[in-house]
Amino acid sequence: MFKYQKYNYALFGNPVHYSKSPVIHSLFAQQTGILHSYTSINVSLKDFYPILYNFFQKNGKGANITVPFKQEAYAFCTELTQRAKIAKSVNTIQKIDDKHFLGDNTDGIGLLSDLIRLDFIKKKYSILILGAGGAVKGILFSLLSFGCSVFILNRTIENSKKIIIQFQKYGNIKIFDRSLLDIKHFDLIINATSNFNQEQVNAISLSLISPKTFFYDMNYQKNNVFFIDWCIKIGANFFSNGIGMLVFQAAHSFLLWHKILPETDYIIQFLNKEKNILSKQERV
Ligand code: ATR
Numbered sequence: 001m002f003k004y005q006k007y008n009y010a011l012f013g014n015p016v017h018y019s020k021s022p023v024i025h026s027l028f029a030q031q032t033g034i035l036h037s038y039t040s041i042n043v044s045l046k047d048f049y050p051i052l053y054n055f056f057q058k059n060g061k062g063a064n065i066t067v068p069f070k071q072e073a074y075a076f077c078t079e080l081t082q083r084a085k086i087a088k089s090v091n092t093i094q095k096i097d098d099k100h101f102l103g104d105n106t107d108g109i110g111l112l113s114d115l116i117r118l119d120f121i122k123k124k125y126s127i128l129i130l131g132a133g134g135a136v137k138g139i140l141f142s143l144l145s146f147g148c149s150v151f152i153l154n155r156t157i158e159n160s161k162k163i164i165i166q167f168q169k170y171g172n173i174k175i176f177d178r179s180l181l182d183i184k185h186f187d188l189i190i191n192a193t194s195n196f197n198q199e200q201v202n203a204i205s206l207s208l209i210s211p212k213t214f215f216y217d218m219n220y221q222k223n224n225v226f227f228i229d230w231c232i233k234i235g236a237n238f239f240s241n242g243i244g245m246l247v248f249q250a251a252h253s254f255l256l257w258h259k260i261l262p263e264t265d266y267i268i269q270f271l272n273k274e275k276n277i278l279s280k281q282e283r284v
Pocket of ligand 1: 067130131132133134135136154155156159192193194195196197199200
């Protein structure tokens with residue numbers, strides 16, 4: 001569409017071939033009329049720093065970082081936004097000059113924006129988060145500062161404990177304890193595991209769920225729909241995949257780079273139709 005590209009933007013990760021980020025960013029470019037060349041670059045851990053550095057020494061102006069390099073990106077940056085500092089994880093980098101790089105984390109605002117769009121979140125909600133990996137570190141500060149109480153349920157208890165220590169100063173966060181089983185209905189359940197499976201289903205008693213419980217899957221890949229299938233199986237009334245979070249986190253990266261927050265709703269609808277996994281909230 002554009003005759004020349006002054007600066008380049010790219011997604012770094014492994015794997016990145018499945019990523020929808022290049023499509024999303026090209027739609028942002030069309031919508032805003034901003035020159036914005038955005039590609040995806042698959043890298044190995046060994047090559048991550050040299051390739052990223054080289055990118056910025058050429059025409060690279062901004063980068064998104066996805067799994068498994070968000071911690072490496074955090075170490076790469078010379079300056080950090082408050083939310084990246086708290087998450088200790090970076091998904092967006094902006095080049096300041098040849099030696100200075102600002103790291104941000106837009107995952108939390110991405111998730112929160114989508115939960116608000118869906119009307120899945122209110123202050124004081126009790127949220128059960130499944131998982132305690134890097135993805136959870138990116139979202140906790142946003143949920144806690146919004147005023148929600150968070151419970152963590154994870155396969156490896158040590159990882160849950162580390163997350164609690166890192167985030168307890170920002171709000172009400174606890175390890176999910178089986179003693180809560182009979183007394184607590186969650187308002188919202190978020191799947192942040194990379195592999196939700198039968199073992200986790202067994203750990204979630206149906207007494208934790210009410211007809212009003214919202215379910216959100218941070219995954220959006222077509223081959224990873226076990227959580228959404230489970231929502232359908234148990235008759236959940238409100239559930240959604242994570243396409244909206246993906247689009248909103250991209251929008252906030254675009255905002256950091258270009259000082260404009262693009263419109264997102266039509267892109268979320270477009271991607272959901274393309275993937276043919278509409279959330280139930282959007283179907284009714
Ligand atoms: P990410 O950085 O994307 O969050 P991750 O660090 O690999 O990815 O973490 C993924 C989460 O999914 C973790 O909470 C992990 O649980 P552990 O802390 O026990 O490793 C969870 N997870 C991954 N595979 C799992 C499986 N087969 N069963 C249950 N949980 C799993």
